[in-house]
Amino acid sequence: MRRRPKAEMMVETHQFQAFIRQKRRFLVTATVGFTGCYLLLPLAIGIVPQWMNRPSPMYGLPWGWWLAFAQVFMTWFFAWVYWRRAKSFDAIVEEIKKRNCR
Amino acid sequence: MNLTTFLLFLCIIGSTLIITHWAAQRKQSTHLFYIADGRLSGLQNGMAIAGDYISSASFLGITGVIALSGFDGFLYSIGFLVSYLIVLFLVAEPIRNLGRYSVADVICYRFPGQRMRLAMAGGTFLISIFYMIPQLVASGLLIRLLLGIDYTVSVLIIGSLMTVYVVFGGMVATSWVQIIKTVLLMSGTFLLSLMLLARFNWDFGAFLEAVKQGTPLGEQFFLPGNYFASPLEMLSLYMTLLCGTAGLPHILIRFYTVKDAVDVRRSVITACWIIGLFYLMALMLGLGTVALVGWWRLVSTDPTGNLAAPLLADVLGGDFLMAFISAIAFATIVAVVTGLVLSATTSLAYDVYNHVLRGGRASGREQLRVAKWTALGIGLISTFFSLGLEKLNVAILVSLTFVVAASSHLPTILLTLYWKRFNETGALVGMVSGFFASVILLVLGPHVMNQVNGWIAREPIFPLYNPGIIAIPVGFLGAILGALLARRPSDDARFYRLLVRAQTGVDPQDDAGGKAMWNS
Numbered sequence: 001m002r003r004r005p006k007a008e009m010m011v012e013t014h015q016f017q018a019f020i021r022q023k024r025r026f027l028v029t030a031t032v033g034f035t036g037c038y039l040l041l042p043l044a045i046g047i048v049p050q051w052m053n054r055p056s057p058m059y060g061l062p063w064g065w066w067l068a069f070a071q072v073f074m075t076w077f078f079a080w081v082y083w084r085r086a087k088s089f090d091a092i093v094e095e096i097k098k099r100n101c102r
Numbered sequence: 103m104n105l106t107t108f109l110l111f112l113c114i115i116g117s118t119l120i121i122t123h124w125a126a127q128r129k130q131s132t133h134l135f136y137i138a139d140g141r142l143s144g145l146q147n148g149m150a151i152a153g154d155y156i157s158s159a160s161f162l163g164i165t166g167v168i169a170l171s172g173f174d175g176f177l178y179s180i181g182f183l184v185s186y187l188i189v190l191f192l193v194a195e196p197i198r199n200l201g202r203y204s205v206a207d208v209i210c211y212r213f214p215g216q217r218m219r220l221a222m223a224g225g226t227f228l229i230s231i232f233y234m235i236p237q238l239v240a241s242g243l244l245i246r247l248l249l250g251i252d253y254t255v256s257v258l259i260i261g262s263l264m265t266v267y268v269v270f271g272g273m274v275a276t277s278w279v280q281i282i283k284t285v286l287l288m289s290g291t292f293l294l295s296l297m298l299l300a301r302f303n304w305d306f307g308a309f310l311e312a313v314k315q316g317t318p319l320g321e322q323f324f325l326p327g328n329y330f331a332s333p334l335e336m337l338s339l340y341m342t343l344l345c346g347t348a349g350l351p352h353i354l355i356r357f358y359t360v361k362d363a364v365d366v367r368r369s370v371i372t373a374c375w376i377i378g379l380f381y382l383m384a385l386m387l388g389l390g391t392v393a394l395v396g397w398w399r400l401v402s403t404d405p406t407g408n409l410a411a412p413l414l415a416d417v418l419g420g421d422f423l424m425a426f427i428s429a430i431a432f433a434t435i436v437a438v439v440t441g442l443v444l445s446a447t448t449s450l451a452y453d454v455y456n457h458v459l460r461g462g463r464a465s466g467r468e469q470l471r472v473a474k475w476t477a478l479g480i481g482l483i484s485t486f487f488s489l490g491l492e493k494l495n496v497a498i499l500v501s502l503t504f505v506v507a508a509s510s511h512l513p514t515i516l517l518t519l520y521w522k523r524f525n526e527t528g529a530l531v532g533m534v535s536g537f538f539a540s541v542i543l544l545v546l547g548p549h550v551m552n553q554v555n556g557w558i559a560r561e562p563i564f565p566l567y568n569p570g571i572i573a574i575p576v577g578f579l580g581a582i583l584g585a586l587l588a589r590r591p592s593d594d595a596r597f598y599r600l601l602v603r604a605q606t607g608v609d610p611q612d613d614a615g616g617k618a619m620w621n622s
Contacts, residue, residue, distance in 0.1 A: 007595065010602050011601060011602060016602075019605075020601070023605065027191055030191055031187075034187045034191075038340065038344060039340065042177075042336045042337040043337065045333055046333025049333075060310075061310070062325060065173065068176055068177060071183070071184060072183060072378045072382060075184050075186065075187060075378055076378060079187065079370070079374045080371075082190055082367070086367055093607070096606060096608075097606065100608070101608060
């Protein structure tokens, strides 16, 4: 049976701290990124409506529509980014578990 | 109601009851009742999350708003989708790693004690009930509109079904009802979208031209400003939607139904894809209604626009397709309210009864018995409440649900998970301040204070229908100031335990080397 480690000892290891730093940087950057992209839509409609209402070359739909469609693809894109990055975090966590739970 | 509709309804009710019977045959335990033994796959849970989340307000409501207001209706739907990124990035995996059956488990891992447990259970219960009652009221009105059945009978049927699913089938039946609903909903909307485009010979330009002809708004249909009173209103709604989903307990408890964090990830990403595709198809259906049914016929049939999808189905495929879409709307309603009954039951039976009243010492058998009786009580009481609330303005309760989840639940969850100096006082102050800010601003806003049809006939003091832009910062600020002003020494050891477990899934020892007392 695996030994259960002490939290403080685990947190103090260089490996764990590096993992938390990396993960925090990723989460903050990504959250700021997708929140910014998301809020861009209502802000653009409120601040520069003349741009958003201008017809685009594609079916004459205003540009605002394409920005709105982009939000759907943005969501799928960030979900994919998370999936990819989480795999590398899983590998680090496995390493941490091996070291601390022997 | 014609024979086709009746038979399709019987098929849905029959198949879901068979699933409930199958779930009830399995060896019963609290683990099975609350979280389906954690045996769902990521894909199944993702479908169930989508089924739990896409309400009739999304299926019929969003399609209708798009048909009536054009671009603004589509803008409305986007917030519901993007909110899943907050869930995926910040909340889902830590919740799975820390909790057992309820969201309160997560907070009490860091701040154990009955006060915190009770506060979280109260918040969860209120959110679930605030959401369930408007769903039931709206379902009664919708079924009456769709099938001509009396409001009381409609509410009684849906109320009884949701109660039966939860009492006899627990999370297993709930999950499968939601999965079936997702399959039906996605296949129905996909079929309608294909038939719609085929009607225009796959010429998108001709389709858009027909849309322009079908609405009195003309070119303005494709521009913003037909639904949202101001850009500020839209921004406030966007903030509420973005933060609200990550505080909805009936969504969060679904993360316990899979075996590990990887499956949680898979669940949320699956849900993102399903919900995203669904809203793109809902857009097609909304535009298609304008193009083929026409704004005038839609408004003369139902001024709220809720019948857009069934009317479009009628034009495209006649009686059978309309009956099929009505049956899907019915499955949609039932699946959402069933998830809400289970979430409210968990907060009362598991958090309040087992942890607060019995100190976490109730036997498995006792817990299961109490859970089933609680589910029965919640189902009956909310059904009877809904019977008497036919004239209720349901929009205010739905707004309240999302705003309270975003401003009261989410700050507490996020700061508990990520802020080392956070403490119990901060958590309680955050929850209370977010809750009261939401309620007060809603009461002072145009939902209640309205010269045309408000409960208080006067100009609103707060101008926005959606108070998220103020209430969410108040919730966060309350939590942060509460934690800082409490001047309690921070319990670093407990935070480290939470950090290790939330981020790695490893359950570390407490100071005495024993098991961390997170669930007592």
